[in-house]
Each structure stands twice: as C-alpha cells, then as structure tokens.
Amino acid sequence: MLEFGQTPAQDPDLIKDVTEATFMADVVEVSQTTPVIVDFWAPWCGPCKTLGPQLEAAVTAAKGKVKMAKVDVDQNQQIAAQLRIQSIPTVYAFFQGQPVDGFQGAVSQGEVQAFVDRVAALNTDDGGLGDAIMAAEEMLGEGAAVDAAQTFAAILGEEPENAAAYGGLIRAHVALEELDQADALVANAPDAIAASAEVEAARAQLALARQAESAGPAAELRAKVDADPDDHQARFDLAAALLANDDAEAAVEELLELFRRDRDWNDGAARTQLFTIFDAAGPKDPVAIKGRRRLSSMIFA
Numbered sequence: 061m062l063e064f065g066q067t068p069a070q071d072p073d074l075i076k077d078v079t080e081a082t083f084m085a086d087v088v089e090v091s092q093t094t095p096v097i098v099d100f101w102a103p104w105c106g107p108c109k110t111l112g113p114q115l116e117a118a119v120t121a122a123k124g125k126v127k128m129a130k131v132d133v134d135q136n137q138q139i140a141a142q143l144r145i146q147s148i149p150t151v152y153a154f155f156q157g158q159p160v161d162g163f164q165g166a167v168s169q170g171e172v173q174a175f176v177d178r179v180a181a182l183n184t185d186d187g188g189l190g191d192a193i194m195a196a197e198e199m200l201g202e203g204a205a206v207d208a209a210q211t212f213a214a215i216l217g218e219e220p221e222n223a224a225a226y227g228g229l230i231r232a233h234v235a236l237e238e239l240d241q242a243d244a245l246v247a248n249a250p251d252a253i254a255a256s257a258e259v260e261a262a263r264a265q266l267a268l269a270r271q272a273e274s275a276g277p278a279a280e281l282r283a284k285v286d287a288d289p290d291d292h293q294a295r296f297d298l299a300a301a302l303l304a305n306d307d308a309e310a311a312v313e314e315l316l317e318l319f320r321r322d323r324d325w326n327d328g329a330a331r332t333q334l335f336t337i338f339d340a341a342g343p344k345d346p347v348a349i350k351g352r353r354r355l356s357s358m359i360f361a
Contacts, residue, residue, distance in 0.1 A: 075127070078136075079136055080139050087129050094124075095182045095183055097179055098128075098130075100143075115151065126183060133145060151175070196225070206232075209233065221253050228262075230242045246263050276297055278305055312351040315330045316330075318330040319358060
C-alpha cells in the first residue's frame with residue numbers, strides 16, 4: 061500500500077505549545093520545510109480565547125500544509141521582546157526561517173481562514189500525492205485497473221477534492237466496465253472539481269464507453285459505408301464501432317470524413333463526437349492533437 065504521509069490527526073506536532081527553549085527547533089527549523097503559524101497569547105487575553113481555536117481549526121483543516129505554535133507571552137517574555145510583540149493576540153507566520161506574514165488583534169473567522177490558506181499555499185509539498193497519482197496512472201495504462209482504482213480512492217481519502225484522482229477513479233471504473241459506478245461518481249463529483257479538465261475528460265470517456273455498448277459490428281458497417289459513402293449514419297456508427305475496438309485513430313478519420321462531407325449532418329454530430337474523443341484522450345494524446353489540427357483547418361477553410 062502506498063504511503064501518503066501523515067494527516068493532521070496523526071501528527072502530534074501539528075499544533076503544540078512552544079517555549080523559549082524549543083522555539084528555534086519547533087518554529088525556525090520546522091519552518092524551513094513547512095510554514096509555521098505562531099500564536100502569541102496569554103491566559104488573561106479575552107480575544108485570544110476566540111482567535112486561538114479558530115486558528116487551530118483552520119490549521120487542522122489544512123491537513124499538514126501548515127503547522128501551529130502557541131506561545132504564552134507571560135511565560136516567554138524574551139521571545140515576545142525579540143519579536144517586538146506589543147499587544148496580543150499577535151500572529152506571525154514563519155517560512156524558511158523567517159517571518160513572512162502576520163496580523164494583530166481580533167479578526168473575523170473569514171480573515172483567519174484566508175490567512176491560514178495564504179500561509180498554507182507557501183507549502184508546495186503535496187505529501188507524495190503527486191507521485192501516487194503518477195503511479196496510479198501507470199497502473200491504469202498497464203491494465204491494472206483494480207490497483208489503480210484502489211490507489212485513486214486512497215488519494216481521495218487524503219484529499220477528497222483532488223481532481224486528478226477523482227477523474228482517474230472514474231476512468232478506472234470505465235476500464236473495469238463498471239459504468240454504473242462511473243456514472244455515480246460523475247453525478248456526485250464535488251462542486252469544486254466537477255468542471256475540472258480531469259473530470260471532464262473522465263466524463264467524456266464514460267460517454268464513449270456508453271456508446272460502445274450499443275456499437276454494431278465494424279465489418280458490417282464498413283461494408284455499408286463502402287457501398288454508399290454518403291450513408292452518414294453508417295459512417296458515424298462505424299466510428300463508434302472502431303472506438304469500441306480501441307481504434308481511436310481510425311474512428312477520428314471516419315468522423316473527419318463525415319464532417320468534410322456534411323458538417324451540419326445531425327446537428328453537427330461529427331464535430332461533437334470528435335470533441336468528445338479529444339476530451340477523453342487528453343491534451344497530450346497524439347491522435348487528439350492531430351485530429352484537432354485537421355478539424356480546425358476544415359472548420360476555418
């Protein structure tokens with residue numbers, strides 16, 4: 061099983077009390093790789109009692125992208141003097157050993173969240189999720205769809221709105237011919253990623269898979285097209301059959317020919333189907349790149 065790193069709940073160092081003796085190790089050194097938010101507070105400070113829990117909740121929700129240190133200024137006056145803390149609450153963010161952001165006084169919950177989000181964004185380490193996605197994509201490409209699905213699902217357990225993993229899980233179910241499960245995933249995609257390129261590509265693959273379920277025999281359809289090159293429906297169906305046989309390049313050829321013969325046939329069905337194929341293949345697929353160029357040249361000819 062792949063290791064993706066600890067979640068905040070598993071990390072005892074995510075939020076901790078820091079003293080003058082531990083400030084260098086727990087803030088300055090840790091911030092070399094992970095941003096650290098330092099909350100300067102005191103037990104007698106009323107606003108601190110509200111701000112502290114808000115910061116802790118936002119840091120916990122960031123899932124390890126940022127850590128938090130709590131400094132009681134009454135017990136650690138030397139640190140407060142060195143950092144010129146003149147009133148509390150005061151909050152600093154440290155990254156790569158230096159203070160990079162901060163604020164004083166009570167602020168709204170939205171401002172707290174925006175501050176934590178801004179600091180967390182400094183951390184470009186995804187905890188290994190990028191490597192895990194690459195590994196899952198390799199599995200899928202090699203035909204190990206079950207393993208790929210399990211890996212994509214594990215990634216989503218860490219980051220439920222990871223568009224690449226969500227789209228990958230849909231495509232894994234398509235590869236396994238579990239189209240109902242793929243349909244359910246598409247229907248329940250989180251709003252934040254429902255329109256992402258990764259999910260749109262998976263949706264296009266699912267649409268093509270549904271069409272393949274009812275595709276006719278390619279040999280018979282080829283014979284019909286050869287007998288009557290202007291039988292547009294037969295050519296369109298032939299493209300679907302070719303796709304069902306994993307011959308996307310030949311399918312694109314037939315659809316381009318159909319577009320050349322009658323671009324308006326069936327409300328532009330050839331162009332629509334071509335775009336579905338291109339979206340499913342992705343922007344780097346050589347067949348899609350070539351097909352897009354040829355279609356564009358025909359559209360603007």
